[in-house]
Each structure stands twice: as C-alpha cells, then as structure tokens.
Amino acid sequence: MRYRLRNRPTIVCCLTFLMILGLAGSVWADSVILQVVPPVVEISAFYHGREVTITGSLPAGYQAVAEVMGPVGQEHLMRKGRRGPLWMNVGEVTVSGAPSLYMVLSSAADLLTEASPWGFQSLKKNITLTGVPENEMGKFLGQFLELKKSEELYAVLPGGLKLTPAGNDRLEVTGTFRLPANVKPEKYKVCLTAIRDGQAVEQQCVPLAVQMIGFPALLMSLAYEHALLYGILAVVIAIFTGFIMGYLFKGGGGH
Amino acid sequence: MFLSLYLPISGNAINILLLFGLGGAVGFLSGLFGVGGGFLMTPLLIMAGIPSTVAAASDSNQIVAASTSGTFAHYRLGNVDFKMGLLLLIGGVVGGTLGVQLIKILRATGSADFVIKVTYVIMLGVIGSYMFIESLQSLRKKVPVDRPVEEAPSKPSVYARLVQALPWQMRFEKSGVTLSALMPLVLGTFVGVLAAIMGVGGGFIMVPVMVYMLRMPMHVVVGTSLFQILFTCINVTIMQAVTNHTVDLVLAIILLLGSTLGAQFGARISRHLKGDQLKILLASIVLIVMVQMLVGLVWPPHLLLGFKGGH
Numbered sequence: 190m191r192y193r194l195r196n197r198p199t200i201v202c203c204l205t206f207l208m209i210l211g212l213a214g215s216v217w218a219d220s221v222i223l224q225v226v227p228p229v230v231e232i233s234a235f236y237h238g239r240e241v242t243i244t245g246s247l248p249a250g251y252q253a254v255a256e257v258m259g260p261v262g263q264e265h266l267m268r269k270g271r272r273g274p275l276w277m278n279v280g281e282v283t284v285s286g287a288p289s290l291y292m293v294l295s296s297a298a299d300l301l302t303e304a305s306p307w308g309f310q311s312l313k314k315n316i317t318l319t320g321v322p323e324n325e326m327g328k329f330l331g332q333f334l335e336l337k338k339s340e341e342l343y344a345v346l347p348g349g350l351k352l353t354p355a356g357n358d359r360l361e362v363t364g365t366f367r368l369p370a371n372v373k374p375e376k377y378k379v380c381l382t383a384i385r386d387g388q389a390v391e392q393q394c395v396p397l398a399v400q401m402i403g404f405p406a407l408l409m410s411l412a413y414e415h416a417l418l419y420g421i422l423a424v425v426i427a428i429f430t431g432f433i434m435g436y437l438f439k440g441g442g443g444h
Numbered sequence: 445m446f447l448s449l450y451l452p453i454s455g456n457a458i459n460i461l462l463l464f465g466l467g468g469a470v471g472f473l474s475g476l477f478g479v480g481g482g483f484l485m486t487p488l489l490i491m492a493g494i495p496s497t498v499a500a501a502s503d504s505n506q507i508v509a510a511s512t513s514g515t516f517a518h519y520r521l522g523n524v525d526f527k528m529g530l531l532l533l534i535g536g537v538v539g540g541t542l543g544v545q546l547i548k549i550l551r552a553t554g555s556a557d558f559v560i561k562v563t564y565v566i567m568l569g570v571i572g573s574y575m576f577i578e579s580l581q582s583l584r585k586k587v588p589v590d591r592p593v594e595e596a597p598s599k600p601s602v603y604a605r606l607v608q609a610l611p612w613q614m615r616f617e618k619s620g621v622t623l624s625a626l627m628p629l630v631l632g633t634f635v636g637v638l639a640a641i642m643g644v645g646g647g648f649i650m651v652p653v654m655v656y657m658l659r660m661p662m663h664v665v666v667g668t669s670l671f672q673i674l675f676t677c678i679n680v681t682i683m684q685a686v687t688n689h690t691v692d693l694v695l696a697i698i699l700l701l702g703s704t705l706g707a708q709f710g711a712r713i714s715r716h717l718k719g720d721q722l723k724i725l726l727a728s729i730v731l732i733v734m735v736q737m738l739v740g741l742v743w744p745p746h747l748l749l750g751f752k753g754g755h
Binding site for chain 1: 450455456457506511517683684693697700705707708751
C-alpha cells in the first residue's frame with residue numbers, strides 16, 4: 190500500500206500522458222478525410238472512360254499523395270527478341286504482384302521521384318517477373334511499366350493534387366484522374382496519404398467500383414453463358430444484314 | 445470522344461465512324477477482288493486498339509456479312525461456280541483442321557510465331573510479286589482480258605498435261621474448264637492449311653490459286669471465292685464464339701454495316717475494270733501489306749514486351 194502511495198504522482202503522470210495520446214489519436218482518426226466521386230463507375234453502351242474526382246482534407250503543414258489501385262494478380266505477356274535479322278516473340282513472361290491499374294497523384298512534384306516510396310518505385314519492389322534473363326530483370330521491369338503506361342492503365346501525375354487552406358488549420362485536397370476506356374469492371378481502391386518530411390504519417394482508403402451495366406452486361410453474359418447461341422446469333426445477324434444490303438442494292442445502279 | 449461506343453468483348457471504346465469507315469473500305473476491296481479482307485482488316489483493327497484475338501474472330505463474323513452480300517451480288521451477275529466452290533470448301537475444311545493441328549505442334553515447340561510471320565511475308569511476297577509482274581506483262585502485251593493468260597510456252601503446257609493426266613476429270617460449266625476433281629480438293633486443302641496457320645479466311649491465296657492453277661476466269665473467281673469464304677467464316681465465327689469467347693458482336697455489326705455497303709460498290713466497280721487491272725490492284729495491296737509486315741519484323745520494336753493474344 191505504501192508502495193502504491195509513494196508512486197501515485199508517477200501513475201497520475203502516466204495516466205495523463207495516455208489520456209493526451211488517446212485524445213491525439215481521436216484527432217488523428219479524422220485527420221485525413223477522403224471521398225471519391227463517383228464511388229461507382231458504370232460501363233454502359235457509350236462509356237469511353239471517365240473522370241473521377243478525389244476530394245478530402247488533411248491537417249495544415251502536410252503534403253499529400255493519392256494512389257488508385259486495382260487488384261493484384263498475374264499477367265502473361267510475350268517477350269520480343271531478335272532471331273537473325275527478325276524481331277519476334279521469343280518467350281512468355283509471367284508478371285506477378287502488379288495491380289491491374291495504378292495511378293498516383295501528388296501535391297508536390299518532388300514527392301514522386303525515383304527515390305520516393307510512392308509511385309513506380311514502390312511498385313517495382315512488389316513486382317516479380319519470370320521468363321526473363323536474371324541480368325535483364327530491371328530492363329524488363331521498366332518495359333512492363335512502359336507497356337502499362339501506353340495502355341493508360343498506369344500513370345504518374347506529379348502535382349495532380351491541389352492543396353488549398355480550408356480554415357480550422359486544415360487543407361482541402363482536390364484532384365482528378367481519368368479511368369481509361371479499357372478499365373476492367375472490378376473493385377478498385379483509392380488511398381490518400383498525409384506526408385510530412387517525406388514520411389507517410391497517415392492514410393485513408395475508400396473503395397471505387399467499376400461495373401458493367403445495360404447492353405454491355407447483357408452481351409457479356411450471353412457471350413460467356415450461352416456461347417453457342419451467341420455464335421449462331423452473330424452468324425444469323427451477319428447473313429441477314431448481307432442479304433438485306435444485297436437486296437437493297439438490287440438494280441440500284443449500273444453494272 | 446464523340447460517337448464512341450463501348451465494345452464489351454474487346455473491353456475498350458472506339459469511334460463508330462472509324463469502324464464504319466474501316467468496314468466500308470475493306471468491304472469495297474472484298475467486293476472488288478473477291479477476297480475476305482481478313483489480311484487487311486485484322487491488322488487495322490489491332491492498330492485501332494482492339495485485342496488481336498478479338499480482332500481476328502470479330503473480323504470473321506463481319507466477313508460472313510460481306511461475303512453473303514458479295515456472293516449474292518456475284519450470283520445475280522452469274523459469277524459463282526457452286527460446283528468448284530463446294531470442292532474447294534471441302535478441301536478448305538480438311539486443310540483448316542490439319543492447319544490447326546500443325547499450329548498446336550508449333551506452339552508446343554515455341555516456333556509458332558516465327559512460322560506464322562514468315563509464312564505471311566513469303567506468301568504475300570510471292571503471290572503479290574507474281575500477280576503484279578504477270579498482270580503488268582499481259583497488260584503491256586494487250587492480251588485478251590477476263591481469261592487467264594496462256595503465255596510462257598514450256599511450263600504451262602507441262603502443267604496442263606499433268607492436270608489432264610489426273611483421274612476424275614470433271615467439267616465446270618460456269619468456269620469453262622475441265623479439271624480433275626482432285627485439283628480443287630488438293631488446292632483447297634493447301635489453302636486451308638495456310639489460312640489456319642495465318643489465321644485468315646485465305647481469300648488472297650485462293651484467288652491466285654483459282655486464276656493461275658485452276659485457270660478460272662477472273663470474274664467467276666471473285667464470286668466463287670466469296671462463296672467459299674462465306675462458309676469458312678461461318679465455321680470460324682461459331683468456333684471462336686464457343687471456344688474462345690472472342691467474337692465481339694457490336695464490333696462486328698458496325699464493321700459489317702460498312703463492309704456490306706462497301707462490298708456492293710466493289711462488286712459493281714469490278715464490272716468496269718479489266719481482269720488484269722483488278723489483279724494489279726490486288727497485287728499492289730498484297731505487296732504493301734507484305735512490306736509493312738516485313739518492316740515490322742526487321743525494325744526494332746518500341747517495347748520488348750507485348751500482350752499475349754491481345755489484352
């Protein structure tokens with residue numbers, strides 16, 4: 190008992206410190222706020238890509254990086270090489286650990302350099318290639334990123350996020366990115382990271398769904414679930430159109 | 445993008461007018477020369493952003509429409525030799541099946557891509573050059589048109605004697621030739637094997653085979669070739685839809701609307717052109733595609749990685 194009484198000031202100090210930490214924690218829980226508009230992107234008959242807006246806020250004095258990521262999986266590619274004077278596919282390359290889509294936006298251009306932990310540098314650490322010579326791994330990793338960039342599925346947008354003072358010692362974050370026309374209908378994730386002195390302090394993630402609706406969805410289900418019917422339908426439509434066109438043109442011009 | 449349409453099987457959006465224009469241009473050539481146009485359309489669709497497997501399968505589907513329209517137009521003009529077409533078709537189906545098996549073996553040994561590309565360049569180069577030179581010579585000599593040229597004194601006579609020595613001689617009234625039934629069957633098989641290896645309908649090989657080896661008149665060649673291509677592509681479309689799910693109906697419909705219109709114009713214009721003029725034009729297009737492919741094979745690619753069979 191005496192022992193307890195003797196250490197009372199220490200216990201009080203510890204409790205007070207923990208309480209302050211707890212309060213700080215509750216403040217941090219709301220310190221990075223993120224919203225994506227629209228949260229669901231619908232692929233309809235006239236879909237040709239879509240702008241998605243990122244809005245949010247974080248405490249003043251921080252920088253921001255936003256990442257848009259698709260599910261990680263395996264991709265099978267062909268490696269080109271030279272055989273005599275000719276360039277051709279010379280083998281298969283399996284890419285593991287790469288997201289189907291990756292876009293990164295930052296509030297300052299220097300956040301997305303070769304040395305930064307965000308962007309393509311962080312991706313490279315997680316991607317493995319099989320089917321390429323060991324001494325050419327780096328070269329083909331770069332080629333893979335270039336290929337995805339050319340497909341508009343990977344993008345680096347330094348300065349793509351704007352920070353504006355929002356009062357209450359906070360900054361408003363805004364940015365836009367374009368989901369390309371060839372994006373797959375699946376579940377994506379958008380994450381906003383608050384950065385100070387080059388270090389990630391906190392991150393908030395929200396889901397972004399891409400789904401097929403209407404005529405494209407109907408056609409996909411027909412093509413995959415009733416493939417024979419789909420094939421016959423395709424042929425019948427083609428023959429019918431061919432005949433109609435032939436009939437319409439009958440006697441419609443000189444021979 | 446204005447007037448863009450989403451193509452669900454291709455997984456991409458593309459401009460409707462661009463597709464319609466592509467279909468129209470290739471359909472025009474189809475009606476003009478009696479070729480399916482697969483050797484032109486598939487590379488053009490790939491360039492427009494369509495995965496190669498979807499481009500080839502959907503192209504087969506649109507060729508069904510173009511060749512229906514073209515066969516119909518040529519049938520009305522009396523240019524289809526159904527007897528010859530049927531024999532070529534039987535040979536083509538046998539050859540196509542053999543070719544698919546051959547490709548499977550080549551894929552297992554890892555040399556399929558090399559064989560496909562080299563076959564393309566050689567076939568296009570040989571056919572294009574031969575047609576071009578031969579047609580140019582006959583145009584200069586002002587020999588009668590519409591009939592295959594009976595020049596080159598020694599070789600054709602040996603060939604003709606060989607052809608006459610074969611069993612099962614048959615009269616093909618529409619083409620005005622008497623041949624062994626083995627000829628169209630064997631040649632159809634040969635074209636079928638090449639078409640399967642190259643993944644095309646085979647019209648651009650079939651037309652020269654009919655002209656130079658079966659000695660058919662150019663206008664009957666065009667109609668008969670379209671008739672044969674029609675059935676080949678019906679088979680390919682259904683097979684691709686069932687096994688690979690690569691037939692994009694939306695893409696095919698836009699292409700076929702353009703191609704059927706184009707085929708009608710092509711069929712009509714073909715009546716105004718002489719046989720040798722048609723052959724020179726087709727030879728030029730075949731040679732341009734060959735040169736483009738050859739450059740693609742020799743020129744270092746921008747990227748050393750590519751998507752396997754599309755996207």
